[in-house]
Amino acid sequence: MSTTGETALHIPAGLRVGRWEVTEPIADGGWGRVYAGRDTEEPDGPAVALKFLPVSGLAPRQAERLAETARREIEFGTRAHHPRLMRLLDSEVLADTGVPGLDGAVVLVMERAEGSLQDLLDAADGRPLPEGDRLLTEVCEGLAHLHGLGWVHGDLKPDNVLIMADGSARLSDFGLTAELDGTRGTHGYIPPLGSPDYLPPERWRAPLDERGVRVRTTADVWALGVMIHQVFTGGASPFPGATFTSRASAVQEYAEGRAPLRLHAVVPEFWRALAADCLLPTHTERAAHGAGSLL
Numbered sequence: 001m002s003t004t005g006e007t008a009l010h011i012p013a014g015l016r017v018g019r020w021e022v023t024e025p026i027a028d029g030g031w032g033r034v035y036a037g038r039d040t041e042e043p044d045g046p047a048v049a050l051k052f053l054p055v056s057g058l059a060p061r062q063a064e065r066l067a068e069t070a071r072r073e074i075e076f077g078t079r080a081h082h083p084r085l086m087r088l089l090d091s092e093v094l095a096d097t098g099v100p101g102l103d104g105a106v107v108l109v110m111e112r113a114e115g116s117l118q119d120l121l122d123a124a125d126g127r128p129l130p131e132g133d134r135l136l137t138e139v140c141e142g143l144a145h146l147h148g149l150g151w152v153h154g155d156l157k158p159d160n161v162l163i164m165a166d167g168s169a170r171l172s173d174f175g176l177t178a179e180l181d182g183t184r185g186t187h188g189y190i191p192p193l194g195s196p197d198y199l200p201p202e203r204w205r206a207p208l209d210e211r212g213v214r215v216r217t218t219a220d221v222w223a224l225g226v227m228i229h230q231v232f233t234g235g236a237s238p239f240p241g242a243t244f245t246s247r248a249s250a251v252q253e254y255a256e257g258r259a260p261l262r263l264h265a266v267v268p269e270f271w272r273a274l275a276a277d278c279l280l281p282t283h284t285e286r287a288a289h290g291a292g293s294l295l
Contacts, residue, residue, distance in 0.1 A: 069175035084142030113162035201255035225278025
């Protein structure tokens, strides 16, 4: 997805961003574009990914939201280090680039992945992923560490689980990540964004104030439950429907007790039980099943 203001942006190969050099495009994201890059100071060093977050052409509110996304990613990336979390290597604010629309952009420099969990699901053609057990265990490890540090991911989904060259999984895209606050570190606040298929029932009714919407670690646990089902069904949601709206309606019917949770029989018994715990209908019920307890 490209956002308003970035559709005409062209980032040329060879552009220097600090010590890093752009080589080729990788993907477009909701707020930016990702390019492959190399380290000009260590030519034999590992390949990197450069995430460009341009502000040119954005409405003031969009620019503020983009700046907040960058701030969250940088803050989390500089404080959280774990083998199951994508590592932030550097960040730069561009100036005097000579490229129209690029000055003022924030660039995040990260390790480069080979693909995403969503790519594996797309290629599975409805079949279970052969290494689903290992991949889900690694997702749980990353999520447990993130929660243990007092953070909520806020946008956990297969697109944001990246697959490295060695096949290992790492959580990524921390633009909605929130640090827990409250008197006991129980919740944080994020913008009213997210991926509809992975939002827990309470998020659809969450009040919005100047801080955003309240989010808890149990929101990530719900998203994990959806992902467990998808990994063993080749991408199928546990909530039926051909559109976001119909699947959201199915979630609400389940949360209100008007429909049972139906998990596909192909999901292994161990993981089916975990998914059922993750998909308990209320925050209070899910609170007993943190990512650490699932390992």
